Amino acid sequence: MRNKLLPAPSFPRKELTMPVPVSAFDVKPWIRPAETTENLDWAPLKTINLSIFDQPGGKQKLAEDLRDSAKNVGFWIVTGHGIPDEEVLRQLSIANTFFNLPIEEKRKYPCDFSIGNYFGYREPKRTIGDTSVKENMEMLNIPKYTVNDDYKDVSKHDIVKAYEEEIAAFHRKLFERVAAKLFVLLAIILELPENYLLDAHAYDKKSEDHLRYMIYHPRSLEDRKLANDGRGGGHTDFGSLTLLFSQNVAGLQIRTPTGEWKYVKPVTGGITVNNADVLQFLTKGYIKSTIHRVVGPPADQSHLHRLGLLYFVRPADDTPIVPVPSPVLEREGLLTEEDREAQQHPENAVKGYDWTRARVENAHNRTKVSRSYDDNIEEKTFNYKGLEVRKRWY
Numbered sequence: 001m002r003n004k005l006l007p008a009p010s011f012p013r014k015e016l017t018m019p020v021p022v023s024a025f026d027v028k029p030w031i032r033p034a035e036t037t038e039n040l041d042w043a044p045l046k047t048i049n050l051s052i053f054d055q056p057g058g059k060q061k062l063a064e065d066l067r068d069s070a071k072n073v074g075f076w077i078v079t080g081h082g083i084p085d086e087e088v089l090r091q092l093s094i095a096n097t098f099f100n101l102p103i104e105e106k107r108k109y110p111c112d113f114s115i116g117n118y119f120g121y122r123e124p125k126r127t128i129g130d131t132s133v134k135e136n137m138e139m140l141n142i143p144k145y146t147v148n149d150d151y152k153d154v155s156k157h158d159i160v161k162a163y164e165e166e167i168a169a170f171h172r173k174l175f176e177r178v179a180a181k182l183f184v185l186l187a188i189i190l191e192l193p194e195n196y197l198l199d200a201h202a203y204d205k206k207s208e209d210h211l212r213y214m215i216y217h218p219r220s221l222e223d224r225k226l227a228n229d230g231r232g233g234g235h236t237d238f239g240s241l242t243l244l245f246s247q248n249v250a251g252l253q254i255r256t257p258t259g260e261w262k263y264v265k266p267v268t269g270g271i272t273v274n275n276a277d278v279l280q281f282l283t284k285g286y287i288k289s290t291i292h293r294v295v296g297p298p299a300d301q302s303h304l305h306r307l308g309l310l311y312f313v314r315p316a317d318d319t320p321i322v323p324v325p326s327p328v329l330e331r332e333g334l335l336t337e338e339d340r341e342a343q344q345h346p347e348n349a350v351k352g353y354d355w356t357r358a359r360v361e362n363a364h365n366r367t368k369v370s371r372s373y374d375d376n377i378e379e380k381t382f383n384y385k386g387l388e389v390r391k392r393w394y
Ligand SMILES: O=C(O)CCC(=O)C(=O)O
Pocket: 214, 237, 244, 247, 251, 252, 292, 293, 294, 308
């Protein structure tokens, strides 16, 4: 098997000749806003410092450090990942430039939710429930740059083409330096061969993974109230892992097992990571996909645009979603006869691609987004061929 942690091959598209000149865009350095001075109810999240990963015994120590967060909390912070902050800020600067483009330009390549396709631009055009308040968040999702250049035919905005070498290098680096290592740690926790989960998510396999540029725009207090901001709601993520560069504008909250919402605190140079639904399926709930939401910022940041940079790891398209053969799951008594049967016949299982497309279609192929807390119109669970997640938590 190829070692996925070796240095990245260079972006393969030899014929890439920069059809769009960089000078067509004015990418000004974007600067992080100051953190809030409010004393919010912060979630006590563990820090996993990946800098010891390659030292003797390092992975084993990190796996032990991670176990409780992976199993019981669902969120943690990664530091020591070796991605220079200037590269992070550069991506955020490109993102900011993109969001400032005219709407006609951004609209050129929209996400096609009718087929659960999340690649492209998501415009904030839907309304919240039966109110006249619109979504206040927009995003651009950029697929992987694999060795086989599997996503070369996905239409890209000119600004992405102009900076494609840089974006491609960052895209891969983020996977290799963070996600790949976390999959090794999770495999150690589960007493699986170290590359077991990494193989199911390998960067060079086809998958619905994407790098996301995201922005939340400020809203009036009146609109926040109408949209039920900060009341109930919440979701789990659809894939396997979500990586989120530390966010100075407070807003992300996680739901604790006792039902309280706690804010995720920014950590300089840190990446907030959370498990998502597929890891929960693969481990019969041993690894927890935690409910979270984004609320409007505190008073001292309420005028700010909340720019974000994230990476969503999905299972490889052909990964069968069946419980992993982990001795830990055996000991915990989590595997049923049905699970053992499914493990024997992975060819009958739902594949990563089908699950991900179905989940995106179900969540987003609609003209209204639900108003949190008191919206009873929407179903509370989503079940795709036996894979079930809860969608609403009030
Ligand atoms: O912007 C954030 O902090 C998190 C966004 C999020 O939860 C999501 O897009 O799934």
